[in-house]
Amino acid sequence: MSFRVCINCHGIRVYPYMGFMIGQRFECQDCQEQMVIPLEFETNEDYQEYLRGVAPNHPNVESEDDEDDDDDDEESEND
């Protein structure tokens, strides 16, 4: 199952938009950007990889692994 991604805000709420004169386009429900060809991804993994590249702080970015948060106890002072 593939899904479409907005070229402007990188959101996934992109739906077909039928104009009367302009033919079929897609419209983003998040930023109202209209585009002829949105981005398309086959898997969420691909989308996540893309997001991390173009918009690491995007709200749709899933944190890769937050299972190792005990990584900061190396500040033991041994002198």
Ligand SMILES: [Zn+2]
């Ligand atoms: Zn958008």
